[in-house]
Amino acid sequence: TDTTDIKKGLAGVVADVTAISKVNPETNSLLYRGYPVQELAATQPFEAVAHLLWTGELPDAVALADLRATEREHRALADEVRAVIDLVPLDAHPMDEVRTAVSLLGAQDLAGSGSVLAASGSAEDNLRRSIRLFAALPAIVAYGQRRRRGQEMVAPRDDLDYAANFLWMTFGEEADDLVVDAFNRSMILYAEHSFNASTFTARVIASTLSDLYSAVVGAVGALKGPLHGGANEAVLHVFDEIGEAANVSPWLDDALENKRKIMGFGHRVYKRGDSRVPTMKAALDTLIEHYERPDVAELYDALESEFVARKGIYPNLDYPSGPAYALMGFDTLTFTPLFVAARVTGWTAHVMEQFGANALIRPLSEYVGPAERHVEGYVPDAADV
Ligand code: CMC
Numbered sequence: 001t002d003t004t005d006i007k008k009g010l011a012g013v014v015a016d017v018t019a020i021s022k023v024n025p026e027t028n029s030l031l032y033r034g035y036p037v038q039e040l041a042a043t044q045p046f047e048a049v050a051h052l053l054w055t056g057e058l059p060d061a062v063a064l065a066d067l068r069a070t071e072r073e074h075r076a077l078a079d080e081v082r083a084v085i086d087l088v089p090l091d092a093h094p095m096d097e098v099r100t101a102v103s104l105l106g107a108q109d110l111a112g113s114g115s116v117l118a119a120s121g122s123a124e125d126n127l128r129r130s131i132r133l134f135a136a137l138p139a140i141v142a143y144g145q146r147r148r149r150g151q152e153m154v155a156p157r158d159d160l161d162y163a164a165n166f167l168w169m170t171f172g173e174e175a176d177d178l179v180v181d182a183f184n185r186s187m188i189l190y191a192e193h194s195f196n197a198s199t200f201t202a203r204v205i206a207s208t209l210s211d212l213y214s215a216v217v218g219a220v221g222a223l224k225g226p227l228h229g230g231a232n233e234a235v236l237h238v239f240d241e242i243g244e245a246a247n248v249s250p251w252l253d254d255a256l257e258n259k260r261k262i263m264g265f266g267h268r269v270y271k272r273g274d275s276r277v278p279t280m281k282a283a284l285d286t287l288i289e290h291y292e293r294p295d296v297a298e299l300y301d302a303l304e305s306e307f308v309a310r311k312g313i314y315p316n317l318d319y320p321s322g323p324a325y326a327l328m329g330f331d332t333l334t335f336t337p338l339f340v341a342a343r344v345t346g347w348t349a350h351v352m353e354q355f356g357a358n359a360l361i362r363p364l365s366e367y368v369g370p371a372e373r374h375v376e377g378y379v380p381d382a383a384d385v
Helices: 037-043 046-055 061-073 079-087 094-110 123-148 162-171 177-190 197-206 212-223 231-242 245-257 277-290 294-311 318-328 332-356
Strands: 021-024 029-032
Touching (some): 029 046, 037 177, 037 277, 046 123, 046 162, 046 332, 079 094, 094 212, 123 332, 177 277, 177 318, 197 332, 212 332, 231 245, 231 294, 231 332, 277 294, 277 318, 318 332
Antiparallel strands (some): 021 029
16 A cells, blocks of 8 residues: 555545535535525524434424424433433543443443344434434433532423523523523534534444444544544633633743644634634624623634634634533533534434445554564464464
């Protein structure tokens, strides 16, 4: 093999077809099943976008009511899941808690399902499993934040839709409509993004005909990293480090000198700006006004304009979503679990698509280790020769 053929990081490699979303970096557009994500964020509840990703179409009123009814049925945190979360050390990262909880949900749901040959399940099984995970994750994420704060669990509310109920279970009080709307938008913007690292991880796992839950557990692991989903959390650490707008220049001098990656900037696919940023930035602006925090806007703008001017690298979705989640009252450590609750819709849509037209994902590597050598003193016996 010629090393020049190697596509490090699979950059630029088209690994398969997908009908779920289309990213066009030239026009800065992102379509979910053909619909621009901005239009979906402005008009749809997250439940409808989940339905779109899974089935290919936005739901009519009956289908939306059905999905919402099923989602409500699976909202409450099961005692066993709560017990397993409680076993995770309080100072472990909440992504480890989420990964563990999803793993238990899988084991419970698949109990009695027999040999590995049946693991991948039918299309109906997998849609049901996807809805179950989508419905169960908010309680897992909300309870995680509450227990770290030493607060009691809050039971779900049947009269609230997905986004409002998520905020209710996290904070134990009803959120303002404006906050619910910003949160709903963030979920929609985070829901799906073609063959990103965590989605590709899920597809690799699905391609072995393993089960959907195992694929999601793997995807949670991939999303945790700061080069991927962990960046929304990392943005807030950066904001905390900088403190205020006046400190941006010296902080950036130092960070760039030390070759630090500035979290929340840059993207493998978008090189001229992330299509999701303007929508999330508009939501952040309404939150800044609502919570009367012009200081957040000043720091945000100062870091963005100075970094773009110096490096020509633009913000990605994690840049506005990190401070938006902070203003809503989420702890910094909860941000990436929120990304899980959203992206689980995209992951599961991709797992179902992979099962529907499967080929085992198994690339090649070029060996660059030591040439063949032998264990000292080894004498081959007749059977080995
Ligand atoms: N800060 C400083 N320099 C950067 C950054 C950044 N955030 N992003 C890219 N660069 C530089 C990089 O150092 C390299 O410079 P040079 O050519 O001089 O070595 C050049 O730009 C190309 O970067 P790369 O890392 O080779 O590009 P990539 O396509 O592998 O990286 C990325 C994409 C997202 C990993 C990277 O931009 C990054 O590390 N960003 C910070 C983490 C982050 O915000 N991740 C969120 C990604 S989007 C949403 C999500 O998945 O959650």
